[in-house]
Amino acid sequence: MPRFATVALVAGAALLVRRAVRSRMTSAPLWPMPSLETPVSGYGRGATVPRRVLVTGRSVPAEGVVELRLEGERLPSWEPGAHIDVVLPSGQVRQYSLCGDPGQPDVYRIAARLVEEERGGRGGSREVHEQLHEGIEIEIRGPRNRFPLLAAPAYVFVAGGIGITPVLPMVRAAEAAGADWRLVLCGRSRATIPYLADLVRLGGDRVTVVAEDESGYPDLSFLAQTPAETLVYCCGPDGLMDAVSAALPEGRTPRLERFSALAPAGGTPFEVELRRSGRTVAVAAGQSVLEAVRPEVPGLMYSCTQGFCGTCRQTVLAGEVDHRDELLTDAERAGSMLICVSRCAGGKLVLDL
Incomplete structure (x- = not known):
């Protein structure tokens, strides 16, 4: 996907086109952007590489919300709508939308609302609010834009x-x-x-x-x-x-x-063949693939269990997947799945595990 021009450059051009745009409806892009037929982008340049960033600013843009300014070297450029994965001090991975200026190099801004556990929170937002202060270094991945x-x-x-x-x-x-x-x-x-x-x-x-x-x-x-x-x-x-x-x-x-992925469980039972392990496990109607497979594969990596972070992504060798994540692109879904939320659309899946 072509990158946005910086806001500063666009703003100057906008002065010349504003009246023309508002006087005649046109489908021509006003800045470098994809057409409506362009597939959703996946990770940007170098975005799969974990990066260390420093919390250099903290503010409160609303009641119960904290904004963090993150700085690092050679951070990938991004476009409106993008988010990053944030590895919290506990090791949990959470996703936060970038809400700053895409034209500001090496600076990301994210904001998180504190969600109590009794209201569906799982502890991530509390870590952001209580543990991420100026001077703290954290790991991020991304940006990614769906x-x-x-x-x-x-x-x-x-x-x-x-x-x-x-x-x-x-x-x-x-x-x-x-x-x-x-x-x-x-x-x-x-x-x-x-x-x-x-x-x-x-x-x-x-x-x-x-x-x-x-x-x-x-x-x-x-x-x-x-x-x-x-x-x-x-x-x-x-x-x-x-x-x-x-x-x-x-x-x-x-x-x-969406704030959350589709429900991980629900549907008909099916089987998952673990090709490298040589075992086949049954996945119940009210069970996720991750839950079924974990006892058979010690040390299997996972984090969010919500279809956002990608930690549990596995290669699919055969079978039709019912994708329920909010992360993978169409191209990535062609050969993989997030086993914490996605299920089988048929009777059997074969995973490279």
Whole structure:
């Protein structure tokens, strides 16, 4: 995928094209971007290599949210929508969207909301909040982008809470390029919405703020009247993404970024042959491949168990996979799977284990 021009260069050009763009709807890209037919990108240049970065800044963009500034040498370039894998002090791996400036070399910014265990948290966000302070060095992998900003004359962005993190650089890029855009920004309260003041200052009345404690849930009925060439992006809780999908005209789908993968268990039982081990194990309907295989393969690597980090990725030698991860590209899925969430679409899989 071609790389974005830096915001500084685009902003200058935007002054010349803004009126033309808004007076005539055109499908021509306003900056180097993939066409709508371009496959989603996988890892960028050198992104599979673990890198050490230093936490050089820490701020609080909203109640319960911490932003970290990460600096390192020769960090790979990235595009709006990209995320990185962060190896936490405990060894857990978590994914965080890059929410800074793609044109700022060797600096990444991520933000994490504290999620308590009783609300579905698994301890990763607490590590970020309590252990990652200025001067701490951590390991990262990536960036990776399964949520790229595609070329369009107009956009509607819908973000819920911490879901603004991948959308924030998209909004800035659309504004710098002179594209028409609108943002619906949702949260439990105004105090819990990250970057609220910055976005309102940037977009003015193009930003609709919907705080549940003030006005309930967002009215998305306007999506039914959006032109076909307007791309709709949404990141947030499943309920919000379902509402966006339902509000669009039949045949149109939004581009979504989920907080969690599809359920790892559920479906029919099947078998997994471990080719190198010479054993075959049964996977129950309520069991993941990882759970079934671990007793047979001591030392099998895994981390997130949510289909995000890629630690449990295995080569598939035969069989049809029901992919449920949020990580692998279509090309990568052709010969591998994440065994923590994905299942078999038939009766048997053969893994290179």
